[in-house]
Amino acid sequence: MTDTIPKIRIRGLKKAFGPKVVLDGVDLDVMGGTSFVVIGGSGTGKSVLLRCILGLITPDAGSIEIDGVDVTTLSPRQREPYMARIGMLFQNGALFDSLSVWENVTFGLIAAARAGHGPRITRAQARERAGALLEQVGMDPAVGALSPSELSGGMQKRVGLARAIAARPEILFFDEPTTGLDPIMGAVIDGLIVDCVRRLGSTAIAITHDMASAQRIGDQVGMLYEGRMIWQGSPSTLFDSGNPVVDQFTHGRREGPIKVDVRS
């Protein structure tokens, strides 16, 4: 039964900001326990797509089903349990700079316990959990005592990742998880994402500009272009998709159907 209903199912999703149409009828199916990679040029609405699913942006039209329930029709209160099942790594980390690193990592755990829909956790336990999570993302647990502003960009991203996976969410969103990391750390993070999907059985949507990363993470890849998902396929066919837009993008050619306006 669960195999036939996609974990996430999007139909005809539209969003415009004023006259600017960003999403223009996006369709997407992500099956449970698989990971979907979204590629696409800068400003094509990849982050907006994730924000719509999270309920941070209200779409103009279309449906977003999670486990078969259209969340766009729910009230904010009814939607909360669905939000709680999604972990998100934001594009720029979005760490809370008034809190220490370890408080950031366990913020969701402590908040869920306070709100009464998560197991109780003391501050000492939380701190220990934070150490383990930091180790998982390849960081020294001692970093937990620092403030986010004392970390490099790549380290902030890893802390953001630790925070996203802390509550072992059923669904994980990664907005450019490896941008700004060196190639080795990038591969480590990719491995970690794959691990989360395999071991926790999570469903993931990842946005990336890095084709090697897309091939490592994705069970499926889709390209967002001019507001639609114009192509979907297996990551192995990424460089040989038969779609001129995708080919131009993955090979980074300047000539092709995608018009690059360098002035805007």
Add this chain to the structure above:
Amino acid sequence: MNGILDFIAGLGRAVLDIVRMAGRVALFAAVALSHVVRPPFYWRTLWGTLVEIGYFSLPVVALTALFSGGVIALQSYTGFAQYHAQNAIAGIVILAVTRELGPVLAGLMVAGRVGAAMSAEIGTMRVTDQIDALSTLSTNPIKYLVTPRLVAGTLALPFLVLVADILGVLGGFTVCVMKLDFSASAYITATIASLKVMDVTVGLVKAAIFGFLIALMGCYHGYHSRGGAEGVGAATTAAVVAASILLLTFDYLLTDVFFSQ
């Protein structure tokens, strides 16, 4: 002719904008206040804001109150001296300080200090996606960021105004005794005689309302800021300007309600 029509149309649009804005602010405040009675409550933020307003604003407010009390004494002396009405000065100082100067000056100082800081902090959180991150981590951003600050503003400003009242009277006393050679005991007797509980109470009620408005403006403008560092700067300016104007408007309205029988 066209010019006049354009002007009227512009005026109408401005009025509509203000009404629409007021509606949005009222809704924002109502949502934030509805969280007061729904757990969890974020005591840490409440305490931090209380300390920021009630303790760290003390030096600024103390100095402002001292000098303003002194100025009132000096000014009324130059006005009254020729009529030999020196005894009235103590009464004027305490009336002006408890009814008006205490709440208004403390309010304006806190708007500049704390209102601006709130707006900058929340605005930065908005433009760096931290507010969105809160919602993905089982935390309602309005409950977490706004509710405790509104409560803290409402509670802390009356305390600050009480301090300002005392120091304002002290300022007047110092000027009268040291510079104008009044008798200290006569001044104190006159002050106590003209001290009205009603004046102080109304001043404190005003302060609570001002504190709420300052925190509301700081949170509202910060929460809705957009467009990077520049947007945060604009939000901060808007928060301070709006809080100051609202404060003086409400000061007039409250004075009208309480004192103009």
